[in-house]
Amino acid sequence: xxxxxxxxxxxxxxxxxxxxxxxxxxxxxxxxxxxxxxxxxxxxxxxxxxxxxxxxxxxxxxxxxxxxxxxxxxxxxxxxxxxxxxxxxxxxxxxxxxxxxxxxxxxxxxxxxxxxxxxxxxxxxxxxxxxxxxxxxxxxxxxxxxxxxx
Amino acid sequence: xxxxxxxxxxxxxxxxxxxxxxxxxxxxxxxxxxxxxxxxxxxxxxxxxxxxxxxxxxxxxxxxxxxxxxxxxxxxxxxxxxxxxxxxxxxxxxxxxxxxxxxxxxxxxxxxxxxxxxxxxxxxxxxxxxxxxxxxxxxxxxxxxxxxxx
DNA sequence: TTGATAATGAAAATCATTTTCATTTAGAAA
DNA sequence: TTTCTAAATGAAAATGATTTTCATTATCAA
Numbered sequence: 478x479x480x481x482x483x484x485x486x487x488x489x490x491x492x493x494x495x496x497x498x499x500x501x502x503x504x505x506x507x508x509x510x511x512x513x514x515x516x517x518x519x520x521x522x523x524x525x526x527x528x529x530x531x532x533x534x535x536x537x538x539x540x541x542x543x544x545x546x547x548x549x550x551x552x553x554x555x556x557x558x559x560x561x562x563x564x565x566x567x568x569x570x571x572x573x574x575x576x577x578x579x580x581x582x583x584x585x586x587x588x589x590x591x592x593x594x595x596x597x598x599x600x601x602x603x604x605x606x607x608x609x610x611x612x613x614x615x616x617x618x619x620x621x622x623x624x625x626x627x
Numbered sequence: 628x629x630x631x632x633x634x635x636x637x638x639x640x641x642x643x644x645x646x647x648x649x650x651x652x653x654x655x656x657x658x659x660x661x662x663x664x665x666x667x668x669x670x671x672x673x674x675x676x677x678x679x680x681x682x683x684x685x686x687x688x689x690x691x692x693x694x695x696x697x698x699x700x701x702x703x704x705x706x707x708x709x710x711x712x713x714x715x716x717x718x719x720x721x722x723x724x725x726x727x728x729x730x731x732x733x734x735x736x737x738x739x740x741x742x743x744x745x746x747x748x749x750x751x752x753x754x755x756x757x758x759x760x761x762x763x764x765x766x767x768x769x770x771x772x773x774x775x776x777x
Numbered sequence: 778t779t780g781a782t783a784a785t786g787a788a789a790a791t792c793a794t795t796t797t798c799a800t801t802t803a804g805a806a807a
Numbered sequence: 808t809t810t811c812t813a814a815a816t817g818a819a820a821a822t823g824a825t826t827t828t829c830a831t832t833a834t835c836a837a
Contacts, residue, residue, distance in 0.1 A: 495783060495834050516825080531786040536825065544728050546771075552702035556794075557824060575760055578694050584758055589750050596746040600739050604769060608734055610725055612771035619754055620699075621762035645803050645814065666793080681817040686794065706825075707793060 484566070485547060492545055499523070499530050503538045511569050513551060513559035513583065546613035555581045563614060573616075577623035584623075593617065634716070635697060642695055649673070649680050653688045661719050663701060663709035663733065696763040705731045713764060723766075727773035734773075743767065 485504055489496050506522045507514070520535045539560050542548035551559040553576055562568065573593075575584040597615055605612045621627075635654055639646050656672045657664070670685045689710050692698035701709040703726055712718065723743075725734040747765055755762045771777075 493783095497784065497834070499785075529786080533787080533826080534785055537784080540825095546728070549770075550704065554700065575754060575758055575762075577760075578696070578763075584760075586754060586758070588757070589753050592746055592749060596742055599742060601769060603739050604725060604736060605771070607738070608725055608736070609774040609777075610727075610734075610769070610771050611777040612725075612769050613728075614770040616766065616768045616770070618766045619751060619760070619762050620764040620766070621696075621755070621760050624759040627759075627761040643814095647803070647815065649816075679817080683795080683818080684816055687815085 484564075488545060488547060494541065494545075498527065499534045500538050502526050502530065503535060503542075507542075507548065507560070507562045508565060508568060513553070513561060515557040515559055517557070519560070549614060549616070551616070553581055553583050554578070574618045575623075576618055576620050577626055578620055579622055579626040582623050582625075634714075638695060638697060644691065644695075648677065649684045650688050652676050652680065653685060653692075657692075657698065657710070657712045658715060658718060663703070663711060665707040665709055667707070669710070699764060699766070701766070703731055703733050704728070724768045726768055726770050727776055728770055729772055729776040732773050732775075 486496055489500070494500075502523050503519060505526075506519055512518070516532070516536050516539055519539065520530070520532045523530045523535060539548060539550070543550045543560070547563060548560050549563050551561065551574070553559060553574070570587050571590065572585045572587045575586055576582070597617075601612050601615065604610060636646055639650070644650075652673050653669060655676075656669055662668070666682070666686050666689055669689065670680070670682045673680045673685060689698060689700070693700045693710070697713060698710050699713050701711065701724070703709060703724070720737050721740065722735045722737045725736055726732070747767075751762050751765065754760060
């Protein structure tokens with residue numbers, strides 16, 4: 478299943494990043510899950526595939542992917558960062574999060590994105606022009622109390 | 628300047644939270660700044676006012692305020708959480724963030740909120756109904772590379 | 778095939794945040 | 808006002824995620 482899509486390899490190349498075993502494995506793992514994975518989660522899976530991979534490398538790879546805009550890093554308030562592929566062809570759809578402030582439960586929602594696209598596109602264009610930012614991504618999260626905690 | 632607004636004291640009361648010296652000081656500090664303060668930042672200021680206040684209490688207070696929806700907790704990716712008052716009468720306006728993935732610079736923007744209000748209100752209503760969530764807050768952030776890093 | 782350099786892994790270091798626990802305090806009740 | 812009890816506090820220790828260091832290895836352009 479390795480090398481399923483050259484799409485990211487091309488992006489690595491364009492960034493001057495080498496394509497290595499550990500990086501391929503991390504990309505595979507991210508492709509294969511629908512979860513919000515922490516670095517430790519990725520490490521555990523990577524370790525099953527190749528026990529010589531170090532946690533440090535997982536961190537470094539996830540960080541690099543985040544900076545390249547391939548991965549999105551989230552903080553749900555439970556003390557560890559979570560990572561998700563931004564473009565996962567055939568994978569999880571674009572979505573946002575509904576986060577409970579008390580129990581930290583996270584609900585992914587994909588509804589109501591039509592209105593969002595319109596709003597985000599417009600705002601993003603305005604912002605990138607005004608602040609000369611190369612915007613690659615956005616986050617929309619709603620916070621509150623879930624039905625169990627309210 | 629203490630006790631400037633009873634608004635939060637009432638909310639403390641309604642939550643069964645006691646109004647204590649340390650908590651008043653933390654609220655004052657949050658009222659008086661426009662920055663995105665970390666717990667350590669708040670601690671330093673609190674310590675100037677009353678050196679007996681402990682960092683632990685600052686953390687606990689900020690956490691409580693976050694759960695009460697008085698404060699919003701942010702993660703800009705630099706490893707420490709930031710806190711801002713959500714309703715600061717006479718203070719900083721509602722705003723969102725533009726965050727550089729490389730240098731972690733944060734730009735606050737307040738423009739283009741008219742479109743946002745419409746979009747957010749609608750989405751929030753739909754979500755709270757569908758998922759039975761008591762939504763108190765939202766975050767919209769844009770990520771990318773700032774003009775120096777792009 | 779080779780060499781420069783990027784990437785890696787293990788271990789140690791860092792550092793934000795949380796926990797523990799003995800002490801103090803707010804504020805309801807008497 | 809005084810008393811009483813649960814909530815709040817602070818210091819210190821513990822935790823745990825993430826980063827740094829540095830010697831070794833591997834990628835890939837030439």
